[in-house]
Amino acid sequence: MKQLITLNINDQNYDVIVTPMDLLVDVIRKKIGLTGTKKGCGQGDCGACTVLIDGKPELSCLKLAISCVGKKITTIEGIANEDGTLHPIQEAFLDNGAVQCGFCTPGMILSAKALVDRNPNPTEKEIKTAISGNTCRCTGYIKIIAAIESYANLVAEKGDK
Numbered sequence: 001m002k003q004l005i006t007l008n009i010n011d012q013n014y015d016v017i018v019t020p021m022d023l024l025v026d027v028i029r030k031k032i033g034l035t036g037t038k039k040g041c042g043q044g045d046c047g048a049c050t051v052l053i054d055g056k057p058e059l060s061c062l063k064l065a066i067s068c069v070g071k072k073i074t075t076i077e078g079i080a081n082e083d084g085t086l087h088p089i090q091e092a093f094l095d096n097g098a099v100q101c102g103f104c105t106p107g108m109i110l111s112a113k114a115l116v117d118r119n120p121n122p123t124e125k126e127i128k129t130a131i132s133g134n135t136c137r138c139t140g141y142i143k144i145i146a147a148i149e150s151y152a153n154l155v156a157e158k159g160d161k
Ligand code: FES
Pocket: 038, 039, 040, 041, 042, 043, 044, 045, 046, 047, 048, 049, 050, 059, 060, 061, 062
């Protein structure tokens, strides 16, 4: 049975009609039109669909949309600055050549941002653990880790989240 729910995404409320089985990733992409969140495997293996729910990285292909009512969802579109300029972590990915095809990038960035938000001085091992659920099929891990380290350094220097 369809029902009207309200999802808070990137600090904006969206009223959407869903079925109890509608997945968050599909609602975000198809009903709300925020296509920055990617759908790869659709079964919890690749991390492309990662969004932040109440600040924690979650796989939106494994979440029912109705289970996210009342929570604060952040997608990649939600981290850019209001004037449309990129968030410093996005800049760090570009500056370090950490974006190839870009399919993994939104999920990778959100996993990394959540890490640095809670731990501004992550070790390389902690970075690897934080992105262990995000697969880069272009295999650019060395540059991705360098980008995350450079963003963490920036945060440590400036307190810039
Ligand atoms: S699409 Fe969700 S983990 Fe692959």
